[in-house]
Amino acid sequence: MPSLMQVRNLSKSYGKHLSVNNINFDIEKGHCIALLGPNGAGKTTTLRMMAGLLLPTSGSISFEGAIPGSDYRQQLGYLPQSPSFYGWMSGEEYVVFAAKLSGLGSRDAVKMAAEVLERVGLKDAARRRIAGYSGGMKQRLGLAQALVHRPRLLLLDEPVSALDPIGRREVMEMLREIREETTIIFSTHVLHDAEEICDDIILLNQGVIAEQGTLGALRSKYRIPVIRMRVEKQEQAVQWLQSIASRTFVTEGQVSGEDAVFNVSDIKEARQVIVQEAAALGIPLLHFEAGSSTLEDLFMKVVGS
Amino acid sequence: MRGMWIFSQKEMLELVRSYKLAWIPVVFIILGIMQPLTTYYMPEILKASGNVPPALLESYEMPGAAATMAQALGQYGTMGLLVLVLAGMNSLSGERYSGTAELVLVRPVSMISIVFAKWVAQLILLAVCLGFGAAVAAYYTGQLIGDLSWMLVIFATGIYGLWLLCIQSLTLLFSAFLRGPVAAFMALLSAAALSLLNSFLPNWLEWTPASLPAYSAQLLTEGSKSMGSALTGSLVSAGLLIILCIIGASLITGRKKLID
Structure with missing residues (x-):
């Protein structure tokens, strides 16, 4: 069975600037995928190409194994980063209009619109003009118009970034429900959002896929033994800390003032050596922790480099 | 086709909700009344201004009903045109710049249906405005000046x-790739350029759409027998221009879906 969407060698350039550079990925049916990356990584450009709003400079996108370029827009639900609606319409009118454009009959459109508006919590505001909606309500209306025709693939561009903590919570809960019914791909620059509801992560940086895989696989892949420590502000102690960085068991070290983080090859050996030396030399240790690095560290590393 | 129908319904609702279908016809009606009224009361107006020599007043000759009606229609070629162009300048560019296009174009609708729906809305607006305006102008001309x-x-x-x-x-067409005000300016500029060229070279360019206002006046004052094949040429070229505009606008919209 082919995957729902295949993206092959996709590139998009604006003049000389390469916004998306030769990316490849598959979207499996029923999965929830996070497109993770800092601002300017090419997330929006990628989603817009998937939605058919931008033509790729090169590469192809195919839906369910169909020939690339065939029209699959009927199967899509799309929510842009800051959706804008016709302010003179009511919320209900807009969702009905959207449903009809996606091919629903008039009666179905009205019925589905009422259902989806109730679901996103806009039932009471449905007959009010959109011009009077708050930012959170507009985002929920955006979700309603993306869901109303029961799309097979939902593309969401930064669905929670512009919301306050309560609005964010609500939308995340809704996404958790929706992911049971359909395939979702959403972009975010917050790792926490991705970890919360996604199966797969595609980490994008400067138009290139830095890392992709299931959340579990990435977690175990990047579980590197790491030692974090802090000493008191003494010249001798800081010098000793810096000398640790050049030991054989340290694969990568970062010392900033009295704080240090060391990725190590053998955590047992490293712990023993460091603790013994510290005791022998009388180093005033404030903090010592032996553990493993997290996805957050990976994210920061990819983004920072 | 269904997309076109849904989109025209939306455009019509927008015309009503934005009150364009109310205030633009009102402007046309006022313009329509003004011409016969000022023509009829011109001697009184001149007398009231006081410093007009009596010889001039005596020599004032009331224009015929047909000429007055032609002048009234001429008002729509300046003020009326300005209002219509300003009302339509944002029809495509507004959707692009406000971002509403992004949510519409992601759905399975063809560009030509969107552009055609917008054109139909413009046509309906024009029909309502010109219908009411010309009817009122003809009524007042008939009452004050003479039969038509x-x-x-x-x-x-x-x-x-x-x-x-x-x-x-x-x-x-201009609104498909320019900002609204620029599109309005370009449209008015091309209208002015076409009319100007037409008045410089009337014999060469009698088949262009810009001759239509002259034919309209000629038809009123001289009757239908005076019309020649040049009118047919103008009608055909106007039709072609409109079709080219619609096709051009949908091709451009299709290529420039979003602002970069």
């Missing part, structure tokens, strides 16, 4: 309307 042939008024208005529709279609 209703058939001729209807045909002359239709011919004049086609010229206005050409400029509305040009506005739509």
Whole structure:
């Protein structure tokens, strides 16, 4: 069975600037995928190409194994980063209009619109003009118009970034429900959002896929033994800390003032050596922790480099 | 086709909700009343201003009903055209710049249905404005100045309307790739350029849409027998211009879906 969407060698350039550079990925049916990356990584450009709003400079996108370029827009639900609606319409009118454009009959459109508006919590505001909606309500209306025709693939561009903590919570809960019914791909620059509801992560940086895989696989892949420590502000102690960085068991070290983080090859050996030396030399240790690095560290590393 | 129908319904609702379908016809009606009224009361107006020599007053000759009606239609070629172009300048560019296009174009609708729906909305707006405006102008001309042939008024208005529709279609075309105010400026500029060229080279360019206002006036004052094959040429070229504008606008919208 082919995957729902295949993206092959996709590139998009604006003049000389390469916004998306030769990316490849598959979207499996029923999965929830996070497109993770800092601002300017090419997330929006990628989603817009998937939605058919931008033509790729090169590469192809195919839906369910169909020939690339065939029209699959009927199967899509799309929510842009800051959706804008016709302010003179009511919320209900807009969702009905959207449903009809996606091919629903008039009666179905009205019925589905009422259902989806109730679901996103806009039932009471449905007959009010959109011009009077708050930012959170507009985002929920955006979700309603993306869901109303029961799309097979939902593309969401930064669905929670512009919301306050309560609005964010609500939308995340809704996404958790929706992911049971359909395939979702959403972009975010917050790792926490991705970890919360996604199966797969595609980490994008400067138009290139830095890392992709299931959340579990990435977690175990990047579980590197790491030692974090802090000493008191003494010249001798800081010098000793810096000398640790050049030991054989340290694969990568970062010392900033009295704080240090060391990725190590053998955590047992490293712990023993460091603790013994510290005791022998009388180093005033404030903090010592032996553990493993997290996805957050990976994210920061990819983004920072 | 269904997309076009859904989109035209939305456009019509927008015309009503934005009150464009109310205030633009009002402007046209006022313009329509003004011409016969000022023509009829011109001697009184001149007398009231006081410093007009009596010889001039005596020599004032009331224009005929047909000429007055032609002048009234001429008002729509300046003020009326300006209002129509300003009302239509954002029809495509507004959707692009406000971002509403992004949510519409992601759905399975063809560009040509969107552009055609917008054009139909412009046509309906024009028909309502010109219909009411010309009817009122003809009524007042008939009451104050003299009898008019209703058939001729209807045909002359239709011919004049086609010229206005050409400029509305040009506005739509420019609005597909320019910002609204720039599109309005370009449309008015091309209307002015076409009219100017037409008045410099009337014999060469009698087949262009820009001759339509002249034919409309000629039809009113001289009757239908005076019309020649040049009118047919103008009608055909106007039709072609409109079709080219619609196709051009949908091709451009298709290529420039979003602002970069």
